[in-house]
Amino acid sequence: MNNGIVESVMKKLSIFGIPMDLGAGRRGVDMGPSALRLAQLANSLETLGYDVTDHGNIAVPVAEAVDDAVSDENLHYKAAIALACQATYDKLSTLDDNTIPIILGGDHSISMGSVAGVSQRGRTGVIWVDAHSDVNTPDTSPSGNIHGMPLAHLLGYGNPELRNIWGGGAAVKAEDIVFIGLRSVDKGERQFIHDHNISAYTMADIDQHGIARVAAETLEQLEHLDYIHVSFDADSLDPMIAPGVGTPVPGGLSYREAHLLMELFAASEKVTSVDLVEVNPILDTKNATAEIMVEMCSSLLGKSIL
Numbered sequence: 001m002n003n004g005i006v007e008s009v010m011k012k013l014s015i016f017g018i019p020m021d022l023g024a025g026r027r028g029v030d031m032g033p034s035a036l037r038l039a040q041l042a043n044s045l046e047t048l049g050y051d052v053t054d055h056g057n058i059a060v061p062v063a064e065a066v067d068d069a070v071s072d073e074n075l076h077y078k079a080a081i082a083l084a085c086q087a088t089y090d091k092l093s094t095l096d097d098n099t100i101p102i103i104l105g106g107d108h109s110i111s112m113g114s115v116a117g118v119s120q121r122g123r124t125g126v127i128w129v130d131a132h133s134d135v136n137t138p139d140t141s142p143s144g145n146i147h148g149m150p151l152a153h154l155l156g157y158g159n160p161e162l163r164n165i166w167g168g169g170a171a172v173k174a175e176d177i178v179f180i181g182l183r184s185v186d187k188g189e190r191q192f193i194h195d196h197n198i199s200a201y202t203m204a205d206i207d208q209h210g211i212a213r214v215a216a217e218t219l220e221q222l223e224h225l226d227y228i229h230v231s232f233d234a235d236s237l238d239p240m241i242a243p244g245v246g247t248p249v250p251g252g253l254s255y256r257e258a259h260l261l262m263e264l265f266a267a268s269e270k271v272t273s274v275d276l277v278e279v280n281p282i283l284d285t286k287n288a289t290a291e292i293m294v295e296m297c298s299s300l301l302g303k304s305i306l
């Protein structure tokens with residue numbers, strides 16, 4: 001306590017919704033921002049002592065109103081996704097260091113806008129908590145769904161029009177990325193991860209070594225960076241506790257593992273931005289997945305038991 005002699009500065013959080021499902025194979029994650037707000041995201045964070053501002057949603061073209069649904073480049077809805085990611089980038093790249101942006105997806109393609117945007121503040125580490133590695137390119141993607149490709153683009157591969165969101169090239173470095181929770185990786189992605197020597201903790205690694213060690217090693221690898229972005233895909237969680245996701249894969253993070261992971265990241269006080277993506281209310285049970293994501297986000301930003 002400083003007894004009011006020095007006025008303490010309240011930490012700021014800025015919430016942005018991106019109601020986008022164009023990058024996913026099934027409809028519904030465009031309702032993710034509403035579900036997360038309904039699950040009391042802002043309230044929960046205010047309770048932790050943050051000054052929270054909800055900036056509303058970023059405009060996303062409506063699927064039925066765009067005509068590049070199926071593209072011959074194996075990049076479905078490319079133009080519409082580029083537009084929404086550009087708007088996201090424009091908002092986030094102008095934020096100052098005094099606020100922690102929280103980006104509500106939407107499918108994971110929005111992270112092209114969010115990660116590139118926040119990385120304009122300085123070199124940024126990216127912790128990608130996900131069942132999937134999202135490093136397909138249009139050449140390797142089995143589906144053409146862009147939510148499986150954001151990291152490849154952020155690393156400077158894939159389609160130049162999408163990379164043009166941040167002016168081309170790579171927005172982040174391979175050595176600054178850590179995957180946690182992987183259990184469904186396509187053949188081309190496996191090659192990509194090996195070729196770029198990206199740190200990856202699969203579910204098998206977590207089973208073997210425990211989530212605490214995974215968290216510690218992740219933080220150690222990114223220790224030298226001033227900015228750390230956590231991109232949290234709801235499908236990293238086990239579908240038993242988070243059924244409302246676009247691409248469920250069995251054998252995911254348990255409630256306690258995910259929770260501890262968030263708490264250990266919080267303890268480092270290094271997290272400077274967050275994505276909460278791939279919540280699909282259509283497939284959910286009474287908004288349970290959005291609620292668990294709000295709990296995870298609260299823990300990530302400092303909610304503790306004692």
Ligand SMILES: [Mn+2]
Pocket residue numbers: 108130131132134147233278
């Ligand atoms: Mn993902």
